[in-house]
Amino acid sequence: MTPPLAIRQPCPPGVCICEREQLLGEVGADLRILKLNRQAEKELLERLENVQSLDELEHLRRRLQEQLGIKLTLEPGFNEVRTMRGIAIRLADQPGLCRKTRQTIPAAIRRALERRPEIAYRLLDDHDLLRDT
Template sequence: MLPASSFTANVAIRTECPPGTCVCDRETLLQDPAGDMRILQLTRMEEKKLILRIENVSSYADLKHVIERMQAQLGIILQIAPGLNEVRTVRGLNIELLERPGLCKKIRQTIPAAVRKCLDKNPEIVYAILDAHDLFRPD
């Protein structure tokens, strides 16, 4: 892991959110020499590319690949699982990003929204997610 000072000097990082609008702890992360700075590489331009990529996912395998790449490259952990109640629509799935320093409030909203949009367009991915969580397991 690169120290914050050399990291910010070598890599374009996300610009700071306006004061009072976000609780991402960006400054705390920048001051922590052992902090995981990968999330700061998700600039607004890169965020738009990621959102577009998520919205254009066409299969469960592709969705899993995107989730794995997000974790490997940015340290973002995205979890998609059936909700506690029955799943009748995409809204019945829990889609969430695990909290971590540097994860902007906007990103915490846009990534799950993009996943929902993708799942609305591709219901077969929803069935694969349910199957992966043993919802269709024969008793």
Template sequence: MFAVAPLPNIPFPVRRPCPQGICICGHRALLESGTGDIRILRLTLMEEKRLIDRLEAVCDFDDLQKMLHLMNEQLGIRLEITPGYTEVRSVRGLRITFQEQLGLCRKTQKKIPAAIRRCLSDKPKILYRLLDSFDLFRGL
């Protein structure tokens, strides 16, 4: 295990940095620079597990929107879920993209969309409502 030196200027527990050369998240650079959005460092492994469990337990479209808003507000994670370029026949047809962010681990960038896809495949009503929100004729 890696030992992390205590950080006197950060008042919350911080995620352990990824081993060098394995991840390109920039965790160490974010800690060393002292500038930038450090909210993402709150996402420890335990908190990440709670977030994944919560995303899988989303009950409706409004709850999904609330979770996306909270992720942006509390962690600075900007996530966009849109229909793919071609037609959407399944959950895999959705594009789930992150805005580039220093400190966001590549494993986390794979786990969050996978949890959302699992939720949407288990609850297709949320998927249909998501697709309806991109309706071509909604303004008419």
């Protein structure tokens, strides 16, 4: 017999936009995102903050997609990139993804990029800054 799936506790009413109850009410809905409970989120954020290379960051991005269904995009912003804020880190809208989590994942990645700027340089290189000239 398998233990029941540990899912995220509900947010206080009116505080979050995660639509958790709607997701739980849908038949055949993708409930993978609810596996990201508070403890798992802390571990994820720690791992994202301590990333050592762009390859590791890409690996984590793929794992987020595979295991939780979270679509994360990392790319240079539309305008000039002068600081880490110029790098666009976006999570696709998804039912079940907590408002707080939508903010903490990009913040953890920004802290990692600030700590290891060579990752940001490699990201900029991979997106070829001179592509439109």
